Amino acid sequence: MTWVNVVTQGVLIGGFYALFACGLSLMFGVMKVINLAHGDMAVVAAYAAVFLAPKLHVSQLWSFLVIVPLFALVGYLVQRTLFQRAIDRDPFTTLLVTFGLSVVIENLLLEIYSANGQSVSIGALIAKSWQVNSVIYVSYVSLVVLAVAVAVLAVLQLFLSKTGSGRLIRAVSDDHEAAQLCGANYKHVFGIAAAIAFATVALAGIAYGMTTEFMPTSGGINLLYAFEAVVIGGLGSLWGTLAGGVGIGVAQEIGAHINPAYQILAGNLLFLAVLAVRPRGLFGKRTSLNE
Amino acid sequence: MDETGAQPRTDSDLVTVNALNVYHGQLCAIADVSLRVGEGEVLAIIGANGAGKSTLLRTIAGLHQSRSGSIYFRGENISRLAAHRRARRGISLVPEGRRLFRSLTLEENLKVGAHRAAPGPFSVARIYELFPWMAERRHHKVLQFSGGEQQAVAIGRALVANPRVLLLDEVSLGLAPIVVEKIYEVIPEIVAHGVGVMLVEQDVAQGLRVATRVHCLLEGRTSLEGAPAQFSAHEIERAYFGSDLRQATSETEPS
């Protein structure tokens, strides 16, 4: 029964990782950009929930109603300016620019808010949990986060496969030059994709702040998990990302159960093992990881 | 023959290209080319490999920037317009290599082509009439299709936008003659709607058969221009290769 609990907790965390990763996956899928500042954007969203929301007279719990649209807007603007300029140069430059951005954001947060841990306060909800039996209990917050993650992935999947805008995004990610010949402004489509990615990462960041204490440096490590989830799941597959997130979550929980020091290492090892055996990920389709 | 310099624009002109120069880095790909395409005209661009035919079409579509010269579309200078804006104004390019959206189904490919369509005779339904095999395979991913089928989808994707000018880049490349014939069957229908067509062909005979006018490029420069009937096979051969060759022009190998 202990192991059932370990897996349950792993799945719960995995849902969070998937929420975190889907924006990363989308941006790589559409504009072939690995946003190394992705994790830091999430942390910025969490800080915004703690410090900005009260100024706007919004409770921290409901702060996402303001922050998520705000992030979508910021995402669009950053994509159309900074990222597009980097894409126009080469993939090498996008890596350098997003990494530079990551370090700058992290240190800015450090200067403004210090290294003290923060958390998004959600009142009494934090302590509530659902006791399945004597061993297994599920905290409401992580259950909600898992539900949100699944919902976001489902909506995103539906949006991409069923709507005209989603179709355009897929067309642009296949061949942006050919999409241009069909009258699509691919830079605008890139912007839309970035807006979605930033919105989901804001949601992930706020969810993170609700479940865990965070600090300016929390972004990097979360980017790592998200990235591992994307690669394990395979590119171009949102459900693969969920599976990858759950895989990382379960591996970490099993590792932690054996020895708390092995928690993160277990996730990394799963990632490296998948890389060695199946470099295209579990659900990776035609898309090659090269380039 | 003197074909340098700007040509006078007439009211039926859709596309007018004046003294166009295009470079790939240091390399001159198009040198001082001028041409025009009117409504219902079929202009065949012929020339050997590397003569700059594709570059010319891609520049008109907006995928390459010209260094100098101008491109007018229905009286408007579009030389600095982004490719998607040119597409929305009515210039559709069927690019070399077809460039379909590989993860999309046949119908999705056509719908993307139609997403900014002008009103006109062509619709997704009309394309299914032109190519009857498409209707029942509309939900298949295009990746599984044969080369000829993919080419038909690429043409359909361009047509559903209801372009005023259709640019066809090497549509017969790598296809069996019978398949090529099928594809060329739709051109009269397109032209009948007043669409101007510019096509690049390696198979000169094929190009000349459908063309109302022919424009030959040699190393980026215009080497011959006029109605196909005007020229002897020998003249065209000279313009194509830049020298006399005892060889029928239609036997040039596609590569």
Next chain:
Amino acid sequence: MSEVTSSLESLHVRRSTFSPLFTLAGALVITAFFTAAPWILAASWVSILSNFFILLIMATMWNLLAGYAGMVSIGQQGFVGLGAYATLYFAIKGMNPFAAIPFAIVTCAVLALPITYLLFRLRGGYFAVATWVVADSAMLIILSIALLGGGTGSYLPGLSSLSPTQLDHDTYLATWFVALAVVVATYLILRSRLGLVLSSLRDNETASRSAGAKVTATRRLIYVIAAAGCGAAGSVLAISQPFVQPGNAFNLNWAAEMLFVTMVGGLGTIEGPILGCVIFFVLQQTLQNYGAWYLIIFGSLAVAVALWQPRGLWGALRQKTHLELLPVGYRVRRSDGVETTSS
């Protein structure tokens, strides 16, 4: 035919702006100055210079990796950490820490080789993040080894026999000589056949692949060399602290600093990282009372340079002045004075 020959004869191929003798003399003066620095400069300067050289080693290695071999790694701090811990390990086993430096270098090279077989399955951004995963994993493994002090770290033993001044001097000299060796070695590598393969690879991978260049083998060799170099940096870092702690040795900021310094100075030039390090240290010393602002400003500068001046400040300077201090390319001068440079 004779025309071709005569036009070839009027071409003069040479590498440097200055005559070789001048360059050599300059190099000797600089070497002499930095070797004598502990006896000339104030102690505070000497310690700043130590840190300068440590960063210069890392930046030169990152430049070799990214600027010449096209591999963007954000996991080189893994080898900095491993170099530091290898030194700690050998010191605990009774070796003099200074004598342990070469052993730490070899350890990193040996560890890097098998890692390439995993990492080279990936390209571009995926390669970059995977290097980070490897670095993170290396840190986590080190953390769980009690002998090496676990999470709290450990003092580097074997240095207590030296007086503080003596230790500072020796530390400085170690960082300086390692930095000198790394820069000279990089220079020689780039002038060798390997350098030619790298530059052809940079220009067109497919072409050089078909021309028979052993692309993967070359990449692998460069990766191992860069790992060894960063291990050397970690080793002298451990001695200069002299306390080895995972959070510091494996700090992601090392990756950030080596990347920023190279970007700002000029990717793909030997002089670039040197110039970048100078700017970085000037900024850091000027803003030393303002926390992390030096890194924020420098990071922003690096982003701006990447977008608007991808050849870096040295690249911009070189373009304006045609100056070459440590040339690895060739310049061809026609008899009419027109000069073309390839690097």
